[in-house]
Amino acid sequence: MLEERKILTREKRTNAVTAYQGSKKELQAVTADQEIQQRIRTFSQDKKDEVYEALRLLSEIGDTVVIVHGVVGTAILETSLIHGQEQPIWYSTNLDERDTILGSDEKLRDTVRRAYEKHQPKAIFILGTSVVAINNDDISTVILEMQEELPVKIISIYTDGFKSKAEINGIDIVLHALAKYILAEYGEKINIVDIISITESRKNLGELERLTGRLEIKCNIIPQFSCLDDITKAGRAEAAIAVNSDEAEVLLSGLQEKSGVKSIISRVPIGIEGTAAWLSALGDTFKSADRAHAVIEEEERFFAEYLKNKPFAGKKVFIALPIRPAAELALFLRGIGFEISGISAPYIDSLNKDALEILPDDLFIKIGGGQPFELANILGKIKPDFYIGTDGSAAWTAVLGIIPISVSQMTLYGYKGAAELIERLRQAQTANEFGNYLYKNDSLPYKTSWLKKSPDWYVKLEVK
Template structure:
């Protein structure tokens, strides 16, 4: 069965043996039994597949999102709206009666209202846990209204609880996009265009990569982020596809390859000179512009040689808490800059990214746990790094442990200049050492000493089937 076939998609655990709870070393995790699953007997609240799905559709141009849910699930969109997402969304506002008797009528009314007000080219209908329980027939409502309205209506079947890996929400969106929006013929002639698959990258990262592609004179079709309906529909005609983050974008890339004969390039996240050069060379080979790419790589490596020779991060112990592919790519960059990575926390490990762990230091501590701050606090209290690198809005708390927090939310780490920008950010933060010391001396961590002294994997158990 092809990637875009089937109305619903299995959870990432069943498809890819995704592991979302683990503590050990890089070597042990890389050689772990593929089918083994761990569970947490206690877990802090974190993102789920519904939130990731809402993020994925939020930056698609000329689209509206209808969240089929009570108000609470719909309010999750406020986070992305605050971060700059401009797409509007509606909530069907299901109540207790609807959870028992069904909310098909409310869904129909909400879609009609959204269309009447905006007349978008795409309406995404995002399901939620309540809908998974009351078994509303979303497909029937969508089919009925698509005939009536002059727009594409795309159902996304996010249950919210069948997968513990939030990244499964990206897969569900890409499956729906491939099934309902991409059009074309596998045998038709391909255009000289690159599908650049992006889901979570910040604007600055995308700009850095586009500057390189523009220098190679490669025409780019960015999807699904910032893509229009026409961009997505015509992605079947591209010469090749590549994802900025293979973990997130592989599903669309593989689907386009299987269904429309658009080759998909698998590579590392383009962070640091080595990974960026590899990424660029793979693209340049397809478009027969290797000479141009080599000149760019030589120029950029020459410019960065002095920075690397200085080893600007020498003597610093660094802990990384990022998405899996970003974290593994950043490890090599920090090593090249003279720093020492003493541990990483990543969101999930599966068949898509497990091979990247083999490139890490044999005994590097690896913690798998998206949003499990209580476990990270336990680890940091034991390892005592100088620097903690994490995503936006989840780093400041580490200052209570006397650790310098580095948020990379809006920093362009992609491309050849990522190393310099990281060094500048770290140096700027180190100058505020007195502030960090003051916070540590006058603030109480949200966790008790009794927990910090326990084994970090206290609540991580092997699942018994």
């Protein structure tokens, strides 16, 4: 894999599906063949692309500068990626019409020089955009020239924004570059574990770090919220475990290929069963199985009453998260009484379709990122009591009379996450005055004629 200049898109490499609506059983049939007949959207609304996801992940790595090679409008996406007080360092080459016709090599050189002279970073990432890809600008030649001039690693991130409909492809491209150019080769191992985090919040990682500490295992969390040295030295670890193995697959493979770091494949640590499986996998690998069993027993005592009394029996919930976390969360919510009305996930492919096994055959599943107009149609027909998703999608569901729960600013993973989610659900159920006000006084901007149609109206089989 690391010998390749570019990694293949998810559609070609893992048969990713980015448009589907129907039952879980039908989806399994769709993804069973080696060559999938793709579905496409003839109309699309509010969807992230691979450039956005690559930019988001690069923004979480310290000691680096990101240069967005394209028009300034693409770089302005960065303002939505700032977390708290930690502002990432980024530049735009700010291409204009003349640059797109005559070439933009000189602007790129100047931007690289300015970025290095001002910040002295340990690495500079040059992020490709659709304008540069269409013009076929030769970024590699510029990098070779600048690498001789400046004592810093300069790495191209080969995103273009239109060759893949799966936004996770941007994450794959970044992880491939990190594995190829940043990871160092190590032979002798030390007793630590690399925890691969791609999209999890600091709160979630804090809980997983707490649980790993209870097993007396030291951890190195990469690439999110890490510095370049943390990634460089990741090859020293005895093993690596991902929070979500589907998202982290490229880096796990890179660690194995370059430094012989063993990959621990486990379930996503959400809910009681998922967290126990994650801890058990760690304990087995690091010869701490007895300690892991004791920690699991102690932590789970808190939830015995909830699992016995099922406080949310009769309530329905719709989940909008990536497929692995969504499936694990659905399993936990069913354990405390919920009926799962449906799941919305951005994509499904050969790396994560096994997550469907724990879901009911007749469960409704929507595949595709964004598309709030489809979700509004679906939710209006299903009418769940609760909606669990991220900030961007959860806010407007209150207008439909659904109680929204956003997981963006809370702990969802581990035992603390399970406890916090139960408490958040109880509070939202008893104090939903604002949601009731929105339901009575506001409406979504979609015509009745659309809401009466089938929500998969714009999803069609691709014709080649």
